[in-house]
Amino acid sequence: MVKAIWNGEVIAESDDTILVEGNHYFPRGAVDDRYLTDSDIYSICPWKGQASYFSLQVNGRRNADAAWYYPDPKKRALSIKDRVAFWRGVIIEE
Structure with a gap:
């Protein structure tokens, strides 16, 4: 299970990430919308x-x-369509 964590909260969690250029791309449905703004x-x-x-x-x-x-x-890059990756201090735990 891979988790994306920022400011004490799990933003995304999935056992179905795709690793591209060192970044885990989470399925869009595995990302908690409560924390996202466009x-x-x-x-x-x-x-x-x-x-x-x-x-x-x-x-x-x-x-x-x-x-x-x-x-x-x-x-x-079609494999990462509808997937989300993180940076800027977001911790990725594998």
């Missing part, structure tokens, strides 16, 4: 496509743009 930024990866972001809001603290996902990934 972000208006995006980034581009040459082989995965355009990433969108979520900020985290947990126990009164905000972690801007701490989660990302590929809503419409390129062909080589």
Whole structure:
């Protein structure tokens, strides 16, 4: 079981993550929506496509743009469609 934890709360938990470039991508359904807020930024990866972001809001603290996902990934990255990865201080426990 892999968990994503930030500010004392489990944000995501699954035994079905996909590891890409050192990042665990969690199924979207394994991420707790209570902690997510949409972000208006995006980034581009040459082989995965355009990433969108979520900020985290947990126990009164905000972690801007701490989660990302590929809503419409390129062909080589289709395995991570509808999956979410974390950074910016989010602890990943395996």
